[in-house]
Amino acid sequence: SQQGEEDPQALSIQEGENATMNCSYKTSINNLQWYRQNSGRGLVHLILIRSNEREKHSGRLRVTLDTSKKSSSLLITASRAADTASYFCATVLVGGGATNKLIFGTGTLLAVQP
C-alpha cells in the first residue's frame, strides 16, 4: 500500500506562477524525497530532506517537512513549461534497517501553460 497521499492530484498554472504540492504520510520516516516523472519515463530525483530538517532549498525548489503533522510540501517558483510533469513524494521509513526502499505517494500531475 502507498505511504503517501498527494494533494492536489492535478494542478494547472501559467508560466511564471508558483506551484505548490503537498504530501502526507502515515508512519515515522528516516527521510522524504521528491521525484519528477515526465510522461511515463524514469523518475528524476529532485531533493531529499531528512527527518531532522524542516526546510531545504535547491534552485527554484523549496521543500518543507513537518514531522508532527506527517506532511511535506514542494514549492516550485517561477514555473516554466518544462516543469510540466508528475511529481511524487517518497519516504524511507524508520526501523527498516539498511534499505533504500522507497514508498511513493500518489503523485501530482503539474501542467504549466506557456
Add this chain to the structure above:
Amino acid sequence: KAGVTQTPRYLIKTRGQQVTLSCSPISGHRSVSWYQQTPGQGLQFLFEYFSETQRNKGNFPGRFSGRQFSNSRSEMNVSTLELGDSALYLCASSPGTRTTNEQFFGPGTRLTVL
C-alpha cells in the same frame, strides 16, 4: 558516468509466458531496486538487492523474482504472466548502505501482457 540502463525498453508477451528484464546500475553503485508502476496501484516497491543479496522485498507474489550479479547488474523475472502484470517496470540504483541516498532511476521497461 553513464546512467542506469534497462533492457528491453518495450516488451509484449502473452498470458502464461515468462519474462526477464535487465538493469545495469551506475558504475560503483551496489544497491539495485525494482518498482512496478501501474495507473491503478501507482509506484510499488518490488525488491532491493545489495551485494548480490536480496535486502528487502515488497508485497508481490512469488511469480516475481530477481537476482543480482557480482558486477551489480540485476535481473527480474516474472513467470506465468497475467494481464495485470502490464506495467512500467523501473529499476533504480544507489551508491551504498546508507538509507539517506537518493535513487537514480532508469528509463523503465514497458511490459504489455496480451
